[in-house]
Amino acid sequence: MRIWGPLAAICLGTFMLLVDVTIVLVALPSMSGSLDASLSQLQWVADGYALAVAAALLGAGMLADLHGRRRVYVAGLLVFAVASVACALSPDMGWLITARLVQGVGAAAMFATTLSLISTLYSGRRLGTAFGVWAAVAASAAALGPVLGGLLTDALDWRWIFYVNVPVTALALWMTFRYVPRSTPVKDATRRLDVPGLLLFALGAGGLVYALTESHSHGWTSAATLAPLGAALLAFAAFVGVQKRSAHPLLDLSLFRRPAFTAAMITIAVGEAAVYGILPYTSMWLQSVRHLSPIGAGLVVLPHALAAALVAIVSGRWMPKPSPRVGATLGLFLAGLGLSAEGFLGPDSGWPALIGGLVLSGLGMGLVFQVAAALALGSVPYDRAGMASGTYSTVEQLGYACGVAVFGTLAVSTMGRSLEDEVTDPHRAAQALSSGGADGLIAAAPAGQRDALEHTLRAVFADGHNALALTAGALAIVGAALVLVLTWRTDSQSSAADDWEQPWEQPADPELQTAGD
Template identity: 50%
Template sequence: MRKWGPLVAVCLGTFMLLVDVTIVIVALPDIGATLNASLSQLQWVIDIYALALAALLLGAGSAADVIGRRKVYVAGTALFALASLACGLAPNAGVLIGMRVVQGVGATAMFATTLSLLGAAYQGRDRSVALGVWGAVSGAAAALGPVLGGLLTQGLSWRWVFFVNLPVSAAAIWLTLRAVRESRGGVGARIDWAGTAAFSAFAGTATYAVIRADAVGWASGRTAWTLVVSAAALALFVVVERRSAQPMLDLRLFGNRSFVGVMVGTVALNAAAFGFAPYTSIWLQTVLGMSPVRGGLVLIPLALAAFVAAGLGGRLLHGAPHRWVVVGGLLLIGDWSLAQAVLDAGSDWTSLTAGLALAGFGVGLVNPAVASAALASVPPRQAGMAGGAVNTMRQLGYALGVAVFGTLLTARAQHSLSADGVQDPHAAARALAGGAAREVLTRVPSGQREAVDHALRAAFASGLDTAAVVAGAVGLTAGVVVILLVRTKAPEAAHEQPEQAVRPTPLAVERQ
């Protein structure tokens, strides 16, 4: 246990924080019913956690270099546990969303230090083994989230989706204090507070604008002013990072075409593959009437295919140019999305199975390849910064994907309901997308329920089709961008750089 204790401690925390990105998806209908949550609130339950990871990850990495990585990891795990308890006890949607923010802050502190701790604990072959196990745990966490969420929601209640984090957090903290030694960045490292604040403001306001646009209108003054604030925050971030002697993100990296291409591919991966997964889960449970467990199991083909593709791809595609692996995966994800856009009022879960498997193969190929491509596109001394940027873009892509596809789904559903003559189609569409299909039906006279039920099924299917078409276009377009921008380096160089990315050396380090 002394040798592999650090690995177990880090993997416990990693599994837990990444499970919480997807575990809530299957519980959304129950959360909405129990807390009387609106569609916007359900979107924020998902988005705010991923958004915190995206906005704070790079800043947390620089903070850990200064404060101490073990100290930050333990503090983050404790905060994550307390926030999880508060989420499980939340009396209303507002409290739940607020505590998800705090939970995301704790998860960020954990995620930003995981590879740093492993890099300090292991060397040589042991390090390769540790990183391989960590990667497998990371992939399994996102895949098992919906299934675990379904089991807990149906067997106990949605609140146990959060309560389950408490014993795991306690074990992770205990083992970290016993088995993991402290490490820090180089002399002179400092926290980039200004850059962290500016990037957080940009990411938060951009997502808020997209989520609220459906309710207040894209042409409204509120949406316009929010987008202006978001653009100003992004401009401020650029100014701050350009003037900083020790920026958390060296903007000169974006002068590298290959790095830009990798970032585009990373955002597209999580947006296209996972952005409308919450709405698929709501469709399965509230429109088709499936249980949380069955709804989670429907997503298993994606998880299994991703696991198989990641394993086989690492062996069969060893030495293959990174850009072609990324492009191949994005094309699979794009093709799946377009193939899924055939749902109608009579469709059931079997319509998704083949497409989910196809998308899973794409995800399994792209996930490891974008990290390798990012590392190969920058000098070894900036490998840690590049890895942190990849993880940041992943979470930002997921958060924006959920927001954009929710807006598209409700807009298309409203159009469909209006054509079918449903009263107040805007309110009905938002209630439908928020998981309140049954509640809508209860307000309809019994003689009209069959017709309205058919209209609701058709509207939700139409909304999912629209989201799928856009997701497919995102995936295919990103594939073209990667072909045009990413240039292949020698495979040997790419394989050398991950060692640099986790080495406990000064500053631009281990922020993955």
């Protein structure tokens, strides 16, 4: 356990915080019925958590560098557990969304430190294996979330998807104190948390996701969409200016001059947005249109999780020095093919029509998680490990949040056009249908028209899902091409390889290397 105990403690926290990204997906219909939620509110249950994680990660990464990674990781576990209880006790959607935001802050503190802890605890071939195990946990957690959520929702109640975090947190805390050594903070009295940068980035990320989420309700040209979108762009521009002038920036923009680091950011952002951005709507189709139970909907996604975990472990052992051209490009390409294969549903299609595409996208994401994480950490020096870990995780969660928001807008617009000649208020009907309200629309129709309406809604949702899947597939394939171009030149590949070697040749803190000896 001296070697693998720290990894187990880190991976347990990683599994829990990433499960909570997707564990809510199969519970959304139950939440909607219990708390009378709209589509926008349901999107915020999923997106609010991811947004809070993304907004707080850079600050958490800097705090980890300044005050110690284990200390920040433990603080994140405690905040996460308290917020999980608050989520479970939610009397209404406003409370639940707020508690999810706080839960996301705790998750950010955990997430920002996991990769940097691994990078300082292990070296050589064990580092590649550790990244492979971590990537397998990350890949399987995102896809196993719906399975666990379905089990808890069916057997108990949707609130138990949050209560279950408490005993898991207790175990993670015990293992962390038992196996993870204290980390040495960066010895620099002049470095301080970049509060202006943190606030500007949070404002930019929040405004962007808010505008994308609400665009299906107000339209892209309305002030309710353009105002927060404009504020987000201004905040991001100001953030870049502040970072360039700061002696100790929240995000060192020079990191993006390294081809391997930039390739890692593109890979994880596109993979998360494309593959997991459409998953909430796949879950809605399985439950509200095909009438699967929450656990049934979760089990449909299980092959994706198994494929991703297997590939991540195998690639971690075979590629201790990941190649962005091989791993990242191939991973995104396979994910794109899998998503595209999910885009051919018909009115009478059942869940088996998704399995092949889910397996293929799982194979791709297994590569994406392992290679992108290793590249992000391997391309920076020791004193930037926390920053790199926070940046990677920020981009990952922001990609997911934007994916859910954009695909929600696309779902409503596509379904609304298909319903124009079928119902009196196609836009409102599309919002209800995409949020799992097919049964309510059918029940509100005259008795003699219900059978025909049910067939229409099945066809409309299938067409909407096809549009999402094909768009997501194209996005992933374009991302693969971009990563290939970025890493094409031989000198870029050599630079990536050199960057990978530098941080581990002379570890900055020998005490933290005991697990790798």
